[in-house]
Amino acid sequence: MDVMNPAVAAHSGLGKVNPAIKLALGLLLTASFLVSADWLTATIGGASLVAVMASSRINPWNIVVRLWPVFLAALFSGWATAILAPKTGQHLLELGPLLLTSDSLNAGVAIALRGGVLAMISVLLLLTTDAREIGDALAQTFKLPARFVLSAVAAFRLVGIVIAEWETLAAARRARGLGSDRGLVGRITGFGSQAFALIVQSLRRASRLAVTMEARGFGAGPRTWVNRPTYSWRDVVALCVGIAIPTVAIGTSWALGVYRFFH
Secondary structure, X not given: OOOOOHHHHOOOOHHHOOHHHHHHHHHHHHHHHHOEOOHHHHHHHHHHHHHHHHHXXXXXXXXXXXXXXXXXXXXXXHHHHHHHOOOOOOEEEEEOOEEEEHHHHHHHHHHHHHHHHHHHHHHHHHHOOOHHHHHHHHHHHOOOOHHXXXXXXXXXXXHHHHHHHHHHHHHHHHHOOOOOOOOHHHHHHHHHHHHHHHHHHHHHHHHHHHHHHHHOOOOOOXXXXXXXXXXXXXXXXXXXXXXXXXXXXXXHHHHHOOOOEOO
């Protein structure tokens, strides 16, 4: 299933869960794994999220392929942590100024896995929840101010547009022959120029959107709602599974004596 398509994502198992439940679970999961700095907690959490994707008819490989820069950044953060972490424990590799020990390697692996897990949580929330549904949940369930809700809805809606524009820019570069260079330098420079073009387009779109929303009076007064939040058995299952994932992951790591609190 191609969950990068919002229409397809809405029919997945997670797409049918109430958005308020998904927002609450997203905050819970993010906070739980953000304060955990050991590899076992992140491994159990990542495996659990992959199982959730599979049970919701979501192909995890599609997410990895389409959002590879996010996971690549997690790998780089783990590599940097392994190099800069305190050199305690058994020496594993020493090449001039480069020194890797068992403790520094464990810290790097934990940070890389944790970054991947946090990315998976955000991706699952964004790709299986419509921006309108998020706005309804923020305003009707969490009773947040209208100006904040409208800004959040606009931001969520622009996420999908930015992903589509990135693919359009890549296709345009290939059509002009700019993506034919397979060398490392060519790939790096091409990525930089494409990212800069995307930033410029995003800033222009944000400016136009702000002017348009202000002209239409968004946030100027009370609003009415077409859709009221509803709950079903899927929300109960999602809530139980979402609470069980960090509980099992942290509990197992704690029982085995490998849990580390991030500080």
